[in-house]
Amino acid sequence: xxxxxxxxxxxxxxxxxxxxxxxxxxxxxxxxxxxxxxxxxxxxxxxxxxxxxxxxxxxxxxxxxxxxxxxxxxxxxxxxxxxxxxxxxxxxxxxxxxxxxxxxxxxxxxxxxxxx
Amino acid sequence: xxxxxxxxxxxxxxxxxxxxxxxxxxxxxxxxxxxxxxxxxxxxxxxxxxxxxxxxxxxxxxxxxxxxxxxxxxxxxxxxxxxxxxxxxxxxxxxxxxxxxxxxxxxxxxxxx
Numbered sequence: 152x153x154x155x156x157x158x159x160x161x162x163x164x165x166x167x168x169x170x171x172x173x174x175x176x177x178x179x180x181x182x183x184x185x186x187x188x189x190x191x192x193x194x195x196x197x198x199x200x201x202x203x204x205x206x207x208x209x210x211x212x213x214x215x216x217x218x219x220x221x222x223x224x225x226x227x228x229x230x231x232x233x234x235x236x237x238x239x240x241x242x243x244x245x246x247x248x249x250x251x252x253x254x255x256x257x258x259x260x261x262x263x264x265x266x267x
Numbered sequence: 268x269x270x271x272x273x274x275x276x277x278x279x280x281x282x283x284x285x286x287x288x289x290x291x292x293x294x295x296x297x298x299x300x301x302x303x304x305x306x307x308x309x310x311x312x313x314x315x316x317x318x319x320x321x322x323x324x325x326x327x328x329x330x331x332x333x334x335x336x337x338x339x340x341x342x343x344x345x346x347x348x349x350x351x352x353x354x355x356x357x358x359x360x361x362x363x364x365x366x367x368x369x370x371x372x373x374x375x376x377x378x379x380x
Contacts, residue, residue, distance in 0.1 A: 186370075193370065193373060194355065194370040196367065196370070199367065206367075207367055242309060244310075254359070254368060255300065255312050255315060256300075256310070256312060256357075256368065258309040258310050260309050261309050
């Protein structure tokens with residue numbers, strides 16, 4: 152298995168532009184998570200999906216952020232319009248959640264976003 | 268809200284010395300996991316603890332889960348330069364597994380050869 156695949160790996164954009172980050176989870180995994188990592192705030196959970204359905208989006212900073220999971224093999228995190236304070240590494244992670252079992256996360260390599 | 272506090276934030280040790288990082292939750296955890304992130308890398312799963320008072324070992328790493336299931340620790344014996352990285356604990360809060368993992372701030376370990 153190729154693991155969790157994220158794209159792009161690096162993105163540099165200007166303030167006000169739309170940014171779309173993409174994630175392909177491990178085949179067969181039924182939970183998907185988006186995390187943001189910064190020096191100041193560490194690893195923050197933005198949103199997570201179970202069986203393609205958003206379960207908890209309380210970590211999404213504001214309306215400029217949106218996430219979708221149209222099918223089991225693809226998810227996007229969109230920022231529109233982007234701001235310099237959105238600069239961070241965005242990680243996607245997936246897991247196989249069996250009933251009430253604990254999630255063991257497999258992370259992608261991350262997308263490093265710089266907003267100028 | 269639900270929080271997971273981790274100390275220390277940074278630790279510098281001489282190669283061969285021991286290292287411990289501590290994790291405390293504001294609420295009871297249904298389980299706790301530990302991850303390691305190498306510089307420039309992504310978090311990689313190390314281990315999961317579920318039972319009260321559980322202790323697990325992986326070679327030089329010892330993981331403990333507190334009796335009250337609100338705290339945990341990771342101890343590394345005789346550190347090596349390959350241990351360099353940031354160690355995160357991550358907890359699933361509540362009496363049942365919700366699937367929502369909250370990460371601590373991490374402890375960054377530097378090992379001087």
